[in-house]
Amino acid sequence: MRIFDPHIHMTSRTTDDYQAMYASGVRALVEPAFWLGQPRTSPASFYDYFDALLGWEPFRAAQYGIAHHCTIALNPKEANDPRCTPVLDALPRYLVKDNVVAVGEIGYDSMTPAEDTALAAQLQLAADHELPALVHTPHRDKLAGLRRTLDVVEESALSVEHVLVDHLNETTVKEAKDAGSWLGFSVYPDTKMDEDRMVEILRTYGPEKVLVNSAADWGRSDPLKTRKVADAMLAAGFTDDDVDRVLWRNPVDFYGISGRLQLDAPAPREATHEGNSILRGGA
Ligand SMILES: [Zn+2]
Numbered sequence: 103m104r105i106f107d108p109h110i111h112m113t114s115r116t117t118d119d120y121q122a123m124y125a126s127g128v129r130a131l132v133e134p135a136f137w138l139g140q141p142r143t144s145p146a147s148f149y150d151y152f153d154a155l156l157g158w159e160p161f162r163a164a165q166y167g168i169a170h171h172c173t174i175a176l177n178p179k180e181a182n183d184p185r186c187t188p189v190l191d192a193l194p195r196y197l198v199k200d201n202v203v204a205v206g207e208i209g210y211d212s213m214t215p216a217e218d219t220a221l222a223a224q225l226q227l228a229a230d231h232e233l234p235a236l237v238h239t240p241h242r243d244k245l246a247g248l249r250r251t252l253d254v255v256e257e258s259a260l261s262v263e264h265v266l267v268d269h270l271n272e273t274t275v276k277e278a279k280d281a282g283s284w285l286g287f288s289v290y291p292d293t294k295m296d297e298d299r300m301v302e303i304l305r306t307y308g309p310e311k312v313l314v315n316s317a318a319d320w321g322r323s324d325p326l327k328t329r330k331v332a333d334a335m336l337a338a339g340f341t342d343d344d345v346d347r348v349l350w351r352n353p354v355d356f357y358g359i360s361g362r363l364q365l366d367a368p369a370p371r372e373a374t375h376e377g378n379s380i381l382r383g384g385a
Contacts, residue, residue, distance in 0.1 A: 103127040103345065106353040107328045109207075109236070109268060109288065109315035111136055112159055112170070119318070119325045120166035126329035130169040130365055132357060133159060134207040134236055137179045139320055145189045148176070152196050160201060167370030171363065173206035173236050181220035182212070190223055197231045203360040204228070206236025207268065210247050213240065221254050229259035234359040236286075239269045248274045252281045266313060266356055271295055275303055279311075284356050288317035289327040297327070297334035304335065309348045313356060
């Protein structure tokens with residue numbers, strides 16, 4: 103089984119996670135730029151973070167046989183902080199990089215006017231750079247947040263068919279599907295979607311344009327949720343081809359819009375001292 107996790111924050115995860123993910127079948131992932139928990143106090147903090155998503159983290163992933171790409175953006179939460187918004191002007195120089203496969207994650211957190219501005223500006227940047235967009239939907243007021251998101255997408259220069267609307271659930275999936283976007287589901291240990299609910303959604307709406315991710319980060323989350331959904335699908339009678347479609351081909355098709363996916367990660371290194379010393383910069 104080959105698995106592509108289309109949304110996971112490896113910066114917050116350990117090398118044990120990389121090893122366990124590889125052992126579960128994960129061969130590719132996308133790491134969206136996000137909020138670090140600790141508020142950033144200047145645009146320079148973003149640039150160091152973006153550089154890590156483009157340099158250090160793909161190098162780390164490659165040691166474990168996993169192809170790493172990223173999405174770059176000003177995240178919804180920090181779109182409200184005037185110390186951070188100047189990063190919008192610097193995004194074009196990152197969006198031209200080979201490993202950037204979308205603009206994201208963008209979208210709404212509290213649905214403020216500042217978030218409106220950042221979302222519209224970044225949808226335009228996606229259109230300008232011929233990149234798709236990864237759009238997060240808010241955890242509160244989900245349906246209102248989805249509707250407002252779809253309205254802003256419709257007013258933008260970016261086709262809704264180049265948008266992945268993430269963190270969907272039973273209350274939002276139908277409207278997102280009817281709008282024609284790609285459909286993202288984050289499967290968490292104890293909130294949002296779980297494996298059984300995900301299987302029910304796949305039964306009801308089918309696998310077309312559906313992507314499943316772990317969205318694992320610094321909070322309670324599980325980087326193996328993609329594999330657990332695959333196993334739950336098989337147990338529920340879905341075919342190997344259905345699983346491959348949802349867990350591999352759909353993410354490849356969506357991020358492939360960028361024309362930049364490189365899925366030929368090297369075989370993992372044995373966990374030797376040599377490998378470890380490379381990861382530690384020889385220390
Ligand atoms: Zn995220």
